Amino acid sequence: MTQLDSPEVRPSARTLNGSLGVTAIVFMVVAAASPLTAIGGSAPLGMLLGNGIGFPALFVVSAVVLLLFSVGLAAMTKHVPKPGAFFTYVGYGLGRSTGLVAAWMAMLTYTAVQAAVYGYLGSILSVTVLSLGGPAITWWAYSLVCIALVGVLGYRHIDLSSKVLGILLIAEVGLVLALVAAVVLTGGESGLSAAPFEPASVVSGAPGVGLMLAMASFIGFEATAIFRDEAKDPDRTIPRATYAAVLGIGAFYALASWALVMAWGPDDVLGVVAEDPGTFIITTMSRYLGTVGEVGVNVLLVTAMFACVLSFHNVIARYQHSMANAGAMPEKIAAVHPTHLSPHVSSLTQTVTAGVLIIAFAVLQLDPLLQVFTWFAGVATLAVAVLMALTSVAIIVYLARTKKDRRPWNSVVAPALGLLGLAGSAALIAAYFPVMVGDVDANGAPAFGAVSWLLLALTLVFPLIGYAQAAWIKARRPLAYVKLTDTIAS
Numbered sequence: 001m002t003q004l005d006s007p008e009v010r011p012s013a014r015t016l017n018g019s020l021g022v023t024a025i026v027f028m029v030v031a032a033a034s035p036l037t038a039i040g041g042s043a044p045l046g047m048l049l050g051n052g053i054g055f056p057a058l059f060v061v062s063a064v065v066l067l068l069f070s071v072g073l074a075a076m077t078k079h080v081p082k083p084g085a086f087f088t089y090v091g092y093g094l095g096r097s098t099g100l101v102a103a104w105m106a107m108l109t110y111t112a113v114q115a116a117v118y119g120y121l122g123s124i125l126s127v128t129v130l131s132l133g134g135p136a137i138t139w140w141a142y143s144l145v146c147i148a149l150v151g152v153l154g155y156r157h158i159d160l161s162s163k164v165l166g167i168l169l170i171a172e173v174g175l176v177l178a179l180v181a182a183v184v185l186t187g188g189e190s191g192l193s194a195a196p197f198e199p200a201s202v203v204s205g206a207p208g209v210g211l212m213l214a215m216a217s218f219i220g221f222e223a224t225a226i227f228r229d230e231a232k233d234p235d236r237t238i239p240r241a242t243y244a245a246v247l248g249i250g251a252f253y254a255l256a257s258w259a260l261v262m263a264w265g266p267d268d269v270l271g272v273v274a275e276d277p278g279t280f281i282i283t284t285m286s287r288y289l290g291t292v293g294e295v296g297v298n299v300l301l302v303t304a305m306f307a308c309v310l311s312f313h314n315v316i317a318r319y320q321h322s323m324a325n326a327g328a329m330p331e332k333i334a335a336v337h338p339t340h341l342s343p344h345v346s347s348l349t350q351t352v353t354a355g356v357l358i359i360a361f362a363v364l365q366l367d368p369l370l371q372v373f374t375w376f377a378g379v380a381t382l383a384v385a386v387l388m389a390l391t392s393v394a395i396i397v398y399l400a401r402t403k404k405d406r407r408p409w410n411s412v413v414a415p416a417l418g419l420l421g422l423a424g425s426a427a428l429i430a431a432y433f434p435v436m437v438g439d440v441d442a443n444g445a446p447a448f449g450a451v452s453w454l455l456l457a458l459t460l461v462f463p464l465i466g467y468a469q470a471a472w473i474k475a476r477r478p479l480a481y482v483k484l485t486d487t488i489a490s
Contacts, residue, residue: 003337024166025241026248030221034117034308036172038217040281040301043257044273045374049436050210053266056257058214061202063250065421065447066218069388070246072395072415074239075112081403086391087323093394093401096484101466102394103323105387113219113380114312115357118143120370121305122358123278127154128298140362144355146306151351154254155315157345168307172300173252175285175293180259182288184470195266196258208432216381217253220311223243260284278369282308313350320346327480328469330455370438375455378429378436381457385426392419394489430456 030172046055055424076089086106091099130136134184184192221242264272281301285293312347321343324334337344367371392415399411415452432454435441439449 036304040258042213042217044277044280046210046213048273051205053196053208053261055197055210057202059253060212062214063421067246068414069418070242075405075410076395077238090394093398100470101463104462104466107383109380110316112376115231116373116376119368123368139368143358147354150310150313154347168303183259183263189265205436208428209436212381212429216377315349316350317343327483375418382429389422
């Protein structure tokens with residue numbers, strides 16, 4: 001028996017299965033991107049804290065960069081037919097240890113963004129219930145209830161989650177498109193224009209913060225590959241779903257955020273946002289769609305964020321499941337439920353993790369919108385930009401070494417351009433971190449302080465965890481090390 005034939009090394013039989021098509025997977029990942037959360041949460045903050053009325057253009061910039069990245073990602077999904085996504089691809093291209101680094105960076109990304117949205121969701125629920133005459137209940141209590149509900153759905157078969165996400169996604173997209181139509185038909189506050197896309201608008205203010213919030217709104221699209229084992233005809237389904245997600249998200253966000261600027265006029269919109277960024281979308285809906293729009297967005301903003309955290313929960317549960325199958329997490333996390341065919345232990349683990357984080361934020365008395373949502377969305381965006389840049393390098397190296405894909409555009413040009421865009425985005429986001437978290441110097445000017453450094457340190461600590469764990473496994477469990485990231489790369 002060879003080393004690779006050892007029971008400790010053979011691929012695990014504990015695999016997921018299903019028949020998700022392009023539409024179902026697109027619903028899953030676009031729900032993670034959460035269109036209404038992006039338009040109601042990220043867009044107002046992007047205008048207020050970022051580059052003002054030029055924020056809609058950053059959705060276009062983000063879409064172009066991520067589409068270039070997706071070309072290489074689609075090629076890799078065909079030649080590395082494994083469900084581990086980032087950490088598997090990096091493992092194949094750059095070796096096992098670096099693959100494990102990618103795994104922990106992915107865990108940081110999705111855990112941070114999920115925690116961010118749970119904070120926003122708890123805040124919106126608290127305000128909504130109080131406005132309807134209900135009791136004044138703190139935001140984190142609502143967040144914990146939502147975590148429990150997501151846990152129940154995540155425990156069951158993926159088809160149930162995809163159906164729930166599909167219904168909620170159609171409703172929220174329909175409402176936003178109704179607002180866009182109303183703004184266009186009425187001509188907005190002061191006429192329709194392309195002011196948000198003019199170069200002077202795009203580079204105004206703090207474009208790094210704007211880019212962070214724009215790219216954060218796409219997080220989740222790249223998770224199409226994680227559903228490979230549950231996809232129907234994955235060689236075609238996964239690439240198509242990835243392209244459809246990026247193009248759909250980018251076009252929708254740019255159009256909807258442009259409509260928000262036009263709704264109040266380029267000269268006045270920032271003043272309206274500054275009054276209360278958390279209720280800006282509700283105020284705009286009320287103005288253009290009346291009571292129906294106001295009530296609808298109140299309800300759908302809650303369901304949209306619920307859909308978002310449900311989708312991220314499913315993604316994290318499957319990442320942990322893949323890591324456990326590769327020997328990078330406890331074996332029990334790789335278990336598949338005999339009836340629901342879900343990674344139920346991994347799902348329960350993620351439910352507990354999310355609950356602990358929300359309790360910690362509550363103890364620290366963090367503001368759910370300006371701190372929990374903004375800070376951790378920033379961490380997640382920086383982490384995923386670095387992670388995708390690393391994946392781009394791995395794709396270029398792997399395809400060059402194996403010669404499995406000789407198309408220059410797919411194997412070199414597009415991934416290299418995507419790498420440049422992602423590296424530049426990561427640098428810009430990191431440079432503007434103090435603006436985002438509110439760190440200032442003695443004169444009140446933005447400057448790196450304790451909060452900025454602490455949050456940025458997370459993107460360094462998690463890679464170190466990956467390298468340390470890889471070294472430990474290699475020294476203590478050499479046969480398991482061979483199995484890491486399910487790769488036989490050196």
